[in-house]
Amino acid sequence: MDFLTDNNFLLFVIIALGFLLGRVNIKGISLGVSAVMFVALVFGHYGLTVPHTIQTIGLVLFLYTIGIQAGPGFFASFKKDGRRLAVLALGVMLIGGLITFLLIALLGVDSNIAIGLFTGAMTSTPGLAAAIDITGSTMASIGYTVAYPFGVIGVILFARLLPRFLKKNIKDAEEQFEKETAKDHPEIKSRHFRVENENVDNQKIRDLNVRQLTGAMISRIKHKGIAATVQSDTIVHKGDFIRAVGTEEALERIEQVFGPVSEEEITMEKNHAVRSLLVTNKEVVGKTIPELNMFNAYNAVITRIRRAGIDIVPDSRVKLQLGDKIVVSARTVDMPSIIKIFGNSNKDLSDTDFLPIAIGIVLGYIIGNVSVSMGDYSFSFGLTGGVLLVGLLLGRTGKTGPFVWTLSGAATQLLKQLGLIFFLVSVGANAGNHIVESFTEYGIELFLYGATISLFPMILIVIVDKLWLKMNILSFLGALAGAMTSTPALAAVDPMTKTNAPHVAYATIYPIAMVLLIIIVKLLCAV
Incomplete structure (x- = not known):
C-alpha cells in the first residue's frame, strides 16, 4: 500500500477530489475547477510537495493556449478597449503601490518585506524576482509568502462571487458579448x-x-x-x-x-x-x-x-x-x-501537431528572458509574459510557412484544461506548505496587510467600472484577473462562460499590468 503515500498518486487524487468538490453548487455558487487548488492547499499543509516543474509546465500550457485562442481578437480589442483597460491596470497598481508605501512610511514595516507583500498580493513572481535582484535581500520573499495565499484565494473568491454580489446574469452577459461581437x-x-x-x-x-x-x-x-x-x-x-x-x-x-x-x-x-x-x-x-x-x-x-x-x-x-x-x-x-x-x-482536424506548440513555447521562453535596459533600470517580460506574448502573436499570425500555429477548438480546450489543472495543484500544494508557518512566525498582522493590498484595488476598480466604464461582467472579470496579474483568477473565471470574453480582456491588460508592477516595484525599492 506504499502507493497511497506516493506524491504522483496523490496528485491525481487531488485532481479527482477537486473536480468533485467543484461540482458542488450552493445557491448558484460553485468553485468549478479552482476547487482543485483548495484541495491541494489542504494536502500541502500535511506535507505534500509538488515539483515546481509541474507548475511551470501547467502555467506555460495554460498561458500559451490562452494566447493562441485570444490572439485573433486581441489586437482589435486593444485598439477598441486598450485605453480603458490600461486605466484599470494603472489604477490597480497605483493603489497597491500607494498602500505599500504607506505601510513603510507610516507603520514602519520593513521596506523589503512590504515590497514582498505587494508582489505576493499581486501573485507576481517576476515582481518578486525584480525586488530581490534590486535589493539583494531575500526578505521580500517573506512578505511574498505571507501575502501570496490570499493573493490567490482571495482574488479567486472575489472573482467568483462578484457577479452574484452585483446581481449580474452570466447568460445575459454572454448574449451581450455575442451581440457586441456581431457588430464587428x-x-x-x-x-x-x-x-x-x-x-x-x-x-x-x-x-x-x-x-x-x-x-x-x-x-x-x-x-x-x-x-x-x-x-x-x-x-x-x-x-x-x-x-x-x-x-x-x-x-x-x-x-x-x-x-x-x-x-x-x-x-x-x-x-x-x-x-x-x-x-x-x-x-x-x-x-x-x-x-x-x-x-x-x-x-x-x-x-x-x-x-x-x-x-x-x-x-x-x-x-x-x-x-x-x-x-x-x-x-x-x-x-x-x-x-x-x-x-x-x-x-x-482532431490530429494535433505538437511541433508548432513546442516551437512557440521555446520562443516564449527566449522572449521572456530578454532584458531591456533603460538607464539604471532593466525590464524583461519573464516566463509568463513571454509565453503569453508569443501565443498572442502566433495566434494572430495563424501560419508561417509550413507551421500552422492555431489549434482546433478541442485541442485548445484540452491543453488549456490540462495546463490549468497542473498549475492549480502546484500553486495550492506549495502555498499549503507554508501557510501555517507564515502565520505563526509573522502573525496575522502581515497577512492582513497583504489582504488589504489585494482587496482595496479590486474594490476600487469595481466602483470605477460601475460608475464609468460599465464593462460587460465577463470582460471585466478577465480584466480584473489581468490587472491583478492573477492567472489563478482567470482560471476560476474560465469555466463560468463558453465565450472567450475573459481571455481577450485578460490578454489585453496583463502585459500592461506586468510592466506597471515592475516599474512600481523599482520605485518602491528606491524609497
Whole structure:
C-alpha cells in the first residue's frame, strides 16, 4: 500500500477530489475547477510537495493556449478597449503601490518585506524576482509568502462571487458579448432580386465588380426560367433573377445596383451542389478566398465563413484558419476537387501537431528572458509574459510557412484544461506548505496587510467600472484577473462562460499590468 503515500498518486487524487468538490453548487455558487487548488492547499499543509516543474509546465500550457485562442481578437480589442483597460491596470497598481508605501512610511514595516507583500498580493513572481535582484535581500520573499495565499484565494473568491454580489446574469452577459461581437461581424443573409437597372443589362459579372462595389456576392442567376451558378463570364440581363449573399448593408447596395427584392426562389438543378466544408488542409490556412482563385478555376462561390459561431463575409481581408467552416456553391462535378483543396477531414482536424506548440513555447521562453535596459533600470517580460506574448502573436499570425500555429477548438480546450489543472495543484500544494508557518512566525498582522493590498484595488476598480466604464461582467472579470496579474483568477473565471470574453480582456491588460508592477516595484525599492 506504499502507493497511497506516493506524491504522483496523490496528485491525481487531488485532481479527482477537486473536480468533485467543484461540482458542488450552493445557491448558484460553485468553485468549478479552482476547487482543485483548495484541495491541494489542504494536502500541502500535511506535507505534500509538488515539483515546481509541474507548475511551470501547467502555467506555460495554460498561458500559451490562452494566447493562441485570444490572439485573433486581441489586437482589435486593444485598439477598441486598450485605453480603458490600461486605466484599470494603472489604477490597480497605483493603489497597491500607494498602500505599500504607506505601510513603510507610516507603520514602519520593513521596506523589503512590504515590497514582498505587494508582489505576493499581486501573485507576481517576476515582481518578486525584480525586488530581490534590486535589493539583494531575500526578505521580500517573506512578505511574498505571507501575502501570496490570499493573493490567490482571495482574488479567486472575489472573482467568483462578484457577479452574484452585483446581481449580474452570466447568460445575459454572454448574449451581450455575442451581440457586441456581431457588430464587428454582421449577420450574413441571402436574398433574391429582380434585375431592372438598365445600366447592368448585358454586362458580364466580372466587369461589374460586384464584390468590390457592394461587399456582397452573387451566387445564382435565373435567366428565362433556367437557373445556373454564376460564372465570371455570366451575362446579366434585364428581367433576370439573382441570388445575393452578404450583410444587410451589402444587400441594400445590391438592390440599388440591380433592382428590387423579389420573392422568386432560384432552385438549382441536380448538377449543382451547396456544401459546408471544414478547412483542415494546412496549405490553405492563412490564405484569403481571392488568393485561392476558386471562382475562375471552378466557378465556385464561397458565400460565407463560419468561425467560432460567427458568420464572416469572405472578403479579401479575411484569412482562413484551421477549423473554419465554409459554405461553397459549385457544380457537383467540381465538388470533389474543391473538397480536396480545403480538406474537410474531421480526422485531420482532431490530429494535433505538437511541433508548432513546442516551437512557440521555446520562443516564449527566449522572449521572456530578454532584458531591456533603460538607464539604471532593466525590464524583461519573464516566463509568463513571454509565453503569453508569443501565443498572442502566433495566434494572430495563424501560419508561417509550413507551421500552422492555431489549434482546433478541442485541442485548445484540452491543453488549456490540462495546463490549468497542473498549475492549480502546484500553486495550492506549495502555498499549503507554508501557510501555517507564515502565520505563526509573522502573525496575522502581515497577512492582513497583504489582504488589504489585494482587496482595496479590486474594490476600487469595481466602483470605477460601475460608475464609468460599465464593462460587460465577463470582460471585466478577465480584466480584473489581468490587472491583478492573477492567472489563478482567470482560471476560476474560465469555466463560468463558453465565450472567450475573459481571455481577450485578460490578454489585453496583463502585459500592461506586468510592466506597471515592475516599474512600481523599482520605485518602491528606491524609497
